[in-house]
Amino acid sequence: MTERPLGKWLNLRMGRDPDIQPVSVRELQEWQFASLRQTLFQAVKNCPFYHERLAGIQTGAVHSPADLEKLPFTTADDLRNGPENFLCVSQDEVARAITLASSGSSGPPKRLFFSAGDLERTIEFFQYGMSPMLKEGETILAILPDSRPGGVGSLFAESISLLGGETVLPVNPSYISTLLNLLLDSHASCILGPAIQIHALARMLENKGITINHVRSVLLCWDVLPQTSMQTIARVFGCEVFSHWGMTETCLGGGVECHSGSGMHLREPDFFVEIINPATEKQVPDGHKGEIVISTLSRRAMPLIRYRTGDVGCIMPDECSCGLPLRRLGAVEGRLDDGIILPGGSRLDLGELNNIILAHKDILDFTVDYHTDELALSFKLDVLPGSKPSPQIKQLVMDYPKIQQACANHNLKISARLANQDGTIHSGFGKRSITVNPIKAGNL
Numbered sequence: 200m201t202e203r204p205l206g207k208w209l210n211l212r213m214g215r216d217p218d219i220q221p222v223s224v225r226e227l228q229e230w231q232f233a234s235l236r237q238t239l240f241q242a243v244k245n246c247p248f249y250h251e252r253l254a255g256i257q258t259g260a261v262h263s264p265a266d267l268e269k270l271p272f273t274t275a276d277d278l279r280n281g282p283e284n285f286l287c288v289s290q291d292e293v294a295r296a297i298t299l300a301s302s303g304s305s306g307p308p309k310r311l312f313f314s315a316g317d318l319e320r321t322i323e324f325f326q327y328g329m330s331p332m333l334k335e336g337e338t339i340l341a342i343l344p345d346s347r348p349g350g351v352g353s354l355f356a357e358s359i360s361l362l363g364g365e366t367v368l369p370v371n372p373s374y375i376s377t378l379l380n381l382l383l384d385s386h387a388s389c390i391l392g393p394a395i396q397i398h399a400l401a402r403m404l405e406n407k408g409i410t411i412n413h414v415r416s417v418l419l420c421w422d423v424l425p426q427t428s429m430q431t432i433a434r435v436f437g438c439e440v441f442s443h444w445g446m447t448e449t450c451l452g453g454g455v456e457c458h459s460g461s462g463m464h465l466r467e468p469d470f471f472v473e474i475i476n477p478a479t480e481k482q483v484p485d486g487h488k489g490e491i492v493i494s495t496l497s498r499r500a501m502p503l504i505r506y507r508t509g510d511v512g513c514i515m516p517d518e519c520s521c522g523l524p525l526r527r528l529g530a531v532e533g534r535l536d537d538g539i540i541l542p543g544g545s546r547l548d549l550g551e552l553n554n555i556i557l558a559h560k561d562i563l564d565f566t567v568d569y570h571t572d573e574l575a576l577s578f579k580l581d582v583l584p585g586s587k588p589s590p591q592i593k594q595l596v597m598d599y600p601k602i603q604q605a606c607a608n609h610n611l612k613i614s615a616r617l618a619n620q621d622g623t624i625h626s627g628f629g630k631r632s633i634t635v636n637p638i639k640a641g642n643l
């Protein structure tokens with residue numbers, strides 16, 4: 200892949216000739232902080248929440264990441280407690296509102312508002328980010344929700360039509376057999392979607408002995424799966440696999456890889472990313488893992504300052520071989536809240552269970568419930584039609600050292616049973632997580 204499209208996009212966003220050499224990392228950061236000061240000025244002036252939260256703070260003196268540390272964080276609870284207080288524009292200027300149900304809590308949902316310009320900047324990022332993967336006249340199978348106007352599926356389809364391509368949006372992401380038929384019928388040259396669906400699609404293709412050669416690239420979004428799953432996807436589709444990171448709070452697009460495995464170039468004209476130690480709340484150096492914190496730089500309807508995303512990742516310390524000054528996010532390893540504390544005190548993350556279970560060739564997807572009152576972990580397995588791997592999966596889980604210890608010393612019980620066996624999976628468009636019953640008391 201070439202660095203040109205994202206380089207052109209960056210130049211255009213900075214008001215420069217698209218074909219000249221992009222700015223240096225230092226120049227980009229200076230430009231970002233000028234945009235941030237402008238955002239802070241507007242937020243304090245127009246947005247009730249920040250008018251109060253940033254009162255008495257010298258927002259005009261924020262010139263560097265170290266200066267940014269003097270500003271307070273914004274949390275998901277702040278958004279839940281009064282999303283309208285974040286509005287910087289009148290309701291008439293809101294082109295799209297997205298409501299996010301809160302997982303595992305009974306609190307009010309988060310609501311985010313975007314102006315027409317906010318959505319256009321996302322379409323532009325998708326367009327330039329996708330252009331190396333899709334040629335004019337080609338089709339992409341995009342496993343994305345919400346094809347309503349302003350929804351992610353529709354924004355994405357709009358960006359692909361600007362490239363002269365066509366988008367196929369499946370209605371239900373859980374019917375892997377239907378996805379397979381759509382893929383074969385559409386002759387799609389690119390697949391985009393959550394990693395678990397594409398993993399299941401690859402397992403099913405392999406099981407049926409179908410070889411296809413029309414897919415040139417796969418772009419995974421939302422979820423990170425183990426290296427083994429990524430390798431399966433690359434092998435079965437015979438193509439490069441790229442990663443994308445984003446969330447509703449980043450107006451959907453967030454970062455995209457320029458080369459397979461290179462790390463995701465961040466959407467730096469639109470937000471500044473810090474990585475913090477969630478316990479000390481201090482910034483950590485590049486190359487160190489921590490919570491991803493974003494400050495928006497161009498958002499009109501609802502700016503976010505130092506918003507704690509809850510996602511865990513790191514900024515890659517070296518420069519990308521493509522030479523772009525856009526910093527890169529390494530693999531996003533999950534969320535701060537997707538782990539449980541096992542009896543005995545060890546933390547168990549969904550990522551560890553993915554590593555153990557998805558490596559088995561018959562597994563399409565799985566869910567896991569942790570019953571705190573019975574001290575039991577129960578797995579429900581979505582498998583290839585005709586396969587019965589429950590005993591092997593139970594054994595693989597029980598052989599994992601920290602689970603083995605919790606079973607031996609604290610009477611943790613493990614069960615695994617078959618769930619979907621007809622080519623469907625549990626996962627839809629939401630993030631996968633360990634479900635804790637009856638309360639999330641064991642969660643971090």
Ligand SMILES: [Zn+2]
Nearest residue numbers: 457519521523
């Ligand atoms: Zn690059």
